[in-house]
Amino acid sequence: MPDRSVLSKLWGVSLLWGGNYVASAYLLREFSPILLSFSRLVVMSLFLIAVALVNRSMRRPTKREWLLLLYAGITGTLINQLFYFTGLQHSTAGNAALIVALSPIMTTMLARVFLKEVITGRKLTGSVLALAGVICIVLYGGKSLGISLGDIYLLLATLGMSVSLLFIRKLTTGMSSYEVTIYATVIGTILMSPAVGYESLAGQAQWSHHAASWLLLAGVAVIGQGLAGFWWNKGIAVAGPSVSAMFMNIPPFVAIVVSHFVLGDPIRAAQIGGGVLILAGVALANWRPRPRPRAKGQEAVGL
Numbered sequence: 001m002p003d004r005s006v007l008s009k010l011w012g013v014s015l016l017w018g019g020n021y022v023a024s025a026y027l028l029r030e031f032s033p034i035l036l037s038f039s040r041l042v043v044m045s046l047f048l049i050a051v052a053l054v055n056r057s058m059r060r061p062t063k064r065e066w067l068l069l070l071y072a073g074i075t076g077t078l079i080n081q082l083f084y085f086t087g088l089q090h091s092t093a094g095n096a097a098l099i100v101a102l103s104p105i106m107t108t109m110l111a112r113v114f115l116k117e118v119i120t121g122r123k124l125t126g127s128v129l130a131l132a133g134v135i136c137i138v139l140y141g142g143k144s145l146g147i148s149l150g151d152i153y154l155l156l157a158t159l160g161m162s163v164s165l166l167f168i169r170k171l172t173t174g175m176s177s178y179e180v181t182i183y184a185t186v187i188g189t190i191l192m193s194p195a196v197g198y199e200s201l202a203g204q205a206q207w208s209h210h211a212a213s214w215l216l217l218a219g220v221a222v223i224g225q226g227l228a229g230f231w232w233n234k235g236i237a238v239a240g241p242s243v244s245a246m247f248m249n250i251p252p253f254v255a256i257v258v259s260h261f262v263l264g265d266p267i268r269a270a271q272i273g274g275g276v277l278i279l280a281g282v283a284l285a286n287w288r289p290r291p292r293p294r295a296k297g298q299e300a301v302g303l
Contacts, residue, residue: 006238009231010247018254020224021093022262024085027217030208033085036217038196039207041081041189043221048182051226058179065175068167069183076164077188082195083157090150092265094256098137098275099154101252104282105130106162114166126285133277136270181229249279 027036052058061069088096105127111117119127138151164184171180199205208214235247252275259265 006235010235011250013228013232013235014247014250015254016224016228018097018251019258020220021088021097021251021255022258023216023220023224025088025093025096025259025263027208027213027220028085028089030206030210030213031217032199032204032206033089034082034192034196034199035205035207037081037085038189038192040217040221040225041077041185041192043218044225045186045189047222047226048185052182057176058182059175061175061179061183065171068171069180069187072164072167072171072180072184073187073191075160075167077185078191078195079160080157080164081188081192083153083160087150087153087155087157091148091154093259093263094252094265094267094271095137095148095151096154097252097255098271098278099134099151100158100161101248101275101278101282102130102134102155103158103162103165105285106159107165108285110162110166111169115169122287123285126281126283128281129284130278130281133274133279133281136274136277139270249283252279 024036031039084096084100108117108119108123109127112119134155138148138155168177168180168184196205256265256267256271256275260267
């Protein structure tokens with residue numbers, strides 16, 4: 001049984017990540033999407049760099065690793081963040097959380113195409129269930145039947161995240177996930193500079209004049225992303241990926257409930273039904289049966 005403090009941190013991560021969607025949707029009322037994304041990434045990058053300097057545990061990547069980090073930064077930070085905040089501006093925090101929950105399934109399908117990984121019948125069934133959930137949310141999650149532009153952007157954001165996980169998978173064979181996170185986040189932040197510059201030149205940049213909003217932005221970046229990320233990695237290391245993965249089912253429904261009470265977003269049947277299908281599909285695709293215990297007196301035979 002994992003330590004209670006670790007389980008408490010995993011609960012904390014679930015609540016923080018669910019609240020992040022709502023906080024981001026709230027901040028979009030006072031910030032333009034690209035400026036909000038860039039500002040949050042700058043704060044998070046500074047936090048991660050400070051942690052790296054204190055720990056002094058970073059190493060210089062090889063040329064091949066720099067290239068993979070560039071690809072991870074483009075897909076997982078630049079593309080993901082641009083489409084995420086633009087999509088969230090035209091959708092709801094609940095829909096965003098549910099669509100992003102599709103990422104493990106997308107990664108599985110992409111790994112089959114590009115990395116030639118085998119897809120079992122269980123993973124295929126889970127993928128179909130999750131896809132049905134997304135279709136339910138996208139088509140029936142709005143005020144009327146139809147496809148929301150915001151939900152399409154959120155799907156593209158999730159696709160960017162899923163592609164980045166393929167590069168991260170290759171990177172973590174020689175680098176720690178801690179190092180990959182810091183390098184990829186900083187690279188993606190730098191790459192987003194032209195986008196925020198264009199938004200400013202086009203006269204579309206908008207920012208809050210209230211200190212409370214900037215404090216909320218910093219809190220989302222440092223606590224909701226940076227600190228929660230460290231807690232999540234700790235949970236995986238101690239409790240294991242199977243136990244930690246169960247907590248990923250919580251953020252979407254936290255986002256739906258909190259956004260209802262904080263932002264006044266309606267809770268729609270399509271969101272609940274689609275969310276259940278997505279999470280059931282993800283759980284089925286990632287479920288692994290426990291190994292059967294050996295009978296007494298049974299010994300392993302070496303060949």
